Amino acid sequence: MVKTRMAPSPTGEFHIGSMRTLLYNYAFAKKNNGKFVLRIEDTDRERYVEGSVERMLDVIRYCGLDWDEGPEVGGPNAPYVQSQRLALYKNYALQLVEQDHAYYCFCTPERLEKMRADQRAQGVAATKYDRTCLSLSSEQVQQNLAGSMPYTIRLKVPKDEVITFTDLILGRVDYPSNDLDDQILLKSDGFPTYHLGVVVDDHLMGITHILRGSEWLASTPKHILLYRMLGWEMPATGHLPNLKEVGANKKMSKRFGDVSVTEFLRDGYLPEALLNFIMLLGWNPGTEKELYSVAEFIRDFTVAKIHSTDLVAFDRERLAWLNGYYIRSLADRELCTRLLAWAQKWQVQFGFDVDLRSEKAVGVIFIVKDRMRTLGDFMLLASYFFTEPQVDKLELAKYSGGNQAAILQAFYQLYTEVGQDAWVVNHLDEISHDFIQKNGLTPKEAFMTLRFAVSGQSATPPIFDVLGLLGKDTVLRRIKSAMT
Ligand code: GLU
Numbered sequence: 001m002v003k004t005r006m007a008p009s010p011t012g013e014f015h016i017g018s019m020r021t022l023l024y025n026y027a028f029a030k031k032n033n034g035k036f037v038l039r040i041e042d043t044d045r046e047r048y049v050e051g052s053v054e055r056m057l058d059v060i061r062y063c064g065l066d067w068d069e070g071p072e073v074g075g076p077n078a079p080y081v082q083s084q085r086l087a088l089y090k091n092y093a094l095q096l097v098e099q100d101h102a103y104y105c106f107c108t109p110e111r112l113e114k115m116r117a118d119q120r121a122q123g124v125a126a127t128k129y130d131r132t133c134l135s136l137s138s139e140q141v142q143q144n145l146a147g148s149m150p151y152t153i154r155l156k157v158p159k160d161e162v163i164t165f166t167d168l169i170l171g172r173v174d175y176p177s178n179d180l181d182d183q184i185l186l187k188s189d190g191f192p193t194y195h196l197g198v199v200v201d202d203h204l205m206g207i208t209h210i211l212r213g214s215e216w217l218a219s220t221p222k223h224i225l226l227y228r229m230l231g232w233e234m235p236a237t238g239h240l241p242n243l244k245e246v247g248a249n250k251k252m253s254k255r256f257g258d259v260s261v262t263e264f265l266r267d268g269y270l271p272e273a274l275l276n277f278i279m280l281l282g283w284n285p286g287t288e289k290e291l292y293s294v295a296e297f298i299r300d301f302t303v304a305k306i307h308s309t310d311l312v313a314f315d316r317e318r319l320a321w322l323n324g325y326y327i328r329s330l331a332d333r334e335l336c337t338r339l340l341a342w343a344q345k346w347q348v349q350f351g352f353d354v355d356l357r358s359e360k361a362v363g364v365i366f367i368v369k370d371r372m373r374t375l376g377d378f379m380l381l382a383s384y385f386f387t388e389p390q391v392d393k394l395e396l397a398k399y400s401g402g403n404q405a406a407i408l409q410a411f412y413q414l415y416t417e418v419g420q421d422a423w424v425v426n427h428l429d430e431i432s433h434d435f436i437q438k439n440g441l442t443p444k445e446a447f448m449t450l451r452f453a454v455s456g457q458s459a460t461p462p463i464f465d466v467l468g469l470l471g472k473d474t475v476l477r478r479i480k481s482a483m484t
Contacts, residue, residue: 001033001034001035001206001208002028002029002032002033002034002035002208002209003029003034003035003036003037003205003206003207003208003209004025004026004028004029004034004035004036004037004207004208004209004210004211005025005036005037005038005039005202005205005207005210006018006021006022006025006026006036006037006038006039006067007038007039007040007041007198007201008038008040008041008056009040009041009042009043009044009047009194010040010042010048010049010052010053010056011044011047011048011049011052012047012049012052013052013055013260013261013262013263014052014055014056014059014060014260014261014262015259015260015261016243016259016260016261016264016278016281016314017213017242017243017259018261019063019261019274019275019278020240020278020279020281020282021211021212021213021240022060022065023065023275023278023279023294023297024211024240024283024301024306025209025210025211026065026067026298027294027297027298027301028209028211028301028303029068030298031298031299031301034208035068035069036067036068036069037067037068037069037070037075037077037080037205037207038057038060038067038069038070038071038080039070039080039081039082039201039205040053040070040071040080040081040082041082041194041197041198042081042082042083043082043083043187043191043192043193043194043197044191044194045189045191053071053081055262057071057072059261059262059265062265062271062345063261063265063271063274063275064271064272064275064294065294069205077204077205077206082192082197082201083191085201086190086191086192088200088204089186089191089192089196089197089200090186090190090192092196092200092230093153093185093186093192093196094153095230096153096155096185096226096229096230097153099229100156101155101156101225101229102153102154102155102156102185103133103134103136103153103154103156103182104133104136104141104144104145104151104152104153104154105129105132105133105151105152105153105154105182105184106133106136106144106149106150106151107129107132107133108150112129115127115129115130126179126181127181128181128182129154129181129182131182133154134156134182150188151188152184152185152186152187152188153184153185153186154182154183154184154185155182155183155184155185155195155222155225155226156182157177157180157181157182157183157222157225158177158225159177159178160177160178161176161177162174162175162176162177163175163176163177163221163224163225165220165221165224165234165237167217167220167237167238167239168209168211168236168237168238168303169211169238169239169240169303169306169307169308170217170238170239170308171308173217173220175220175221177221177225180221180222180225183195183222185226194219195219195222195223195226196226198223199223199226199227199230199232202235203227203230203232207235208235208236209235209236209237209238210235210236210237210238211237211238211239211240211303211306212237212238212239212240213239213240213242214239214240214241214242214310215242215251216239217239220237220239238303238306240282240306241282241306241307241308241309241310241311241312242310242311242312243259243281243311243312243313243314244311244312244313244314245313245314246313246314246315246316246317247313249311250311251311252314259314261274264319265345265346266346266348267374267376268323268342268348268374268375268376268377268378269319269323269374269375270323270326270327270338270375272293272294272326273319273322273323273325273326273327274319274323275294275297276290276291276292276293276322276326277318277319277322277323279292279297280292281312281314282306282307282312283301283305283306283307284305284307285300285305286305291322291325320373320374321373323373323374324372324373327369327372327373327374327375328369328370328372330369332362332365332366332369333362335365335369336356336357336361336362336365337356338375339356339365339375339378340356340357342375343356348376350378350379350383350386351379351383351387352383352386352387353386353387354382354386360385360469363469364382364385364386364469365378365382367461367462367465367466367469368381368382368461370461371461384454384455384456384457384460385469385470388478388481389454389455389456389457389478390456391452391453391456391478391481391482392456393482395452395458396449396452396453396482399444399445399448399449399452399458400445400446400448400449401445403445403449404449404453404482404483405483407441407445407446407449407450408449408450408453408479408482408483409483410435410439411432411435411446411450411479412476412479412480412483414431414432414435415428415472415475415476415479416476418431418472420472423468423471423472424468425464425465425467425468426464428464428467428468429464432446432447432464447463450463450479451463451466452482453478453479453482453483454466454467454470454474454475454478454479454482
């Protein structure tokens with residue numbers, strides 16, 4: 001049975017790249033009627049960020065995804081949190097020592113630091129452990145252990161070997177073993193390093209396929225050695241292209257740019273749009289189709305169509321376009337419901353009072369949604385329907401060439417005479433056009449002045465839609481206040 005996994009480390013926010021890893025592994029498992037495992041790799045205690053596991057699980061579920069085995073749901077290989085499995089890793093580390101594939105190292109952090117500094121001073125770019133402790137006699141090792149000397153356990157990398165592997169995406173990759181450091185497997189705090197933890201758990205949890213970011217490619221030869229030494233079969237593994245900003249030619253750094261999934265959701269990207277965008281970061285069906293639901297993605301996903309390039313562009317414009325598309329596709333009432341749920345979930349303040357269940361809100365959504373690229377755009381696009389706009393008088397004068405008082409006065413007069421029943425978009429459109437024609441005004445000066453006076457904005461949906469929705473009383477009140 002196919003079994004894939006996503007093995008995040010709770011060292012910060014959940015990034016777009018991690019969501020891609022999750023989606024691809026999820027789709028691969030589902031497509032092959034397999035299982036998808038979520039495992040928390042929290043062995044780096046120094047980089048551990050409190051609360052990040054909970055936030056990550058919450059975001060994954062918010063996006064409508066789930067896992068067959070893992071935290072909260074359990075499964076046959078529980079626990080799925082590495083810090084709860086420490087004894088296990090230690091046993092395998094000791095087994096490797098016993099079999100002469102690993103060794104105790106008693107070097108202090110200070111000695112190691114000096115060793116690295118010396119190597120750098122000699123021009124060595126990739127410093128390596130100098131194997132001092134490999135020559136300790138077994139008596140010395142026993143003595144040190146008996147004296148409770150702190151130790152790590154290191155992998156004894158075989159010399160003069162080419163380690164070869166066939167990546168699912170990149171094809172054949174060769175690594176000279178002499179380039180590899182004698183990697184620490186077990187740290188002095190008793191925690192495994194990523195390399196030991198990941199190999200032990202992928203094996204014990206029956207993982208058959210691994211898709212992960214290219215930043216892990218350099219770790220793969222160490223894992224290959226561990227699988228061989230432990231007598232286990234390595235899962236089929238593929239490395240996904242790194243992400244870059246559009247126009248850049250190097251990998252996107254986590255420190256720059258805003259690529260946390262939570263941030264995008266909080267800014268008002270719909271999960272379905274965000275997921276659709278992420279699916280295409282390194283995978284393409286080979287057709288024109290670019291709108292994908294998760295179900296369609298599972299149906300069409302194949303590893304063969306993952307790009308084997310180094311980098312794929314993270315095109316924020318395309319994401320915004322896709323999000324706008326998904327927003328426009330929602331029915332007005334549904335979009336109101338989504339706005340409400342979004343504001344509640346992320347504690348978004350609109351800055352004005354709006355009842356998103358009201359007919360008025362549905363009406364406003366109807367006319368502004370074509371302009372929304374994020375849910376957050378609602379605030380800017382709709383505010384003047386719910387709160388009095390600030391009308392900048394200097395800017396107002398610009399649209400009318402200084403003639404705003406007369407124009408507004410004339411509109412005021414015209415609209416005062418319209419009965420409440422006749423206050424409908426078509427009628428307003430008709431009488432207003434007649435009126436400007438008779439008075440020799442251009443549509444631009446007349447309607448821009450009117451638009452700015454009632455909304456405080458220079459760009460709005462069609463002006464008569466706006467007037468219709470605002471209602472007669474509000475329109476008259478705003479025209480009057482803009483005149484004074
Ligand atoms: N814990 C690693 C991470 O944070 C997992 C890498 C892998 O998939 O092997 O992404």
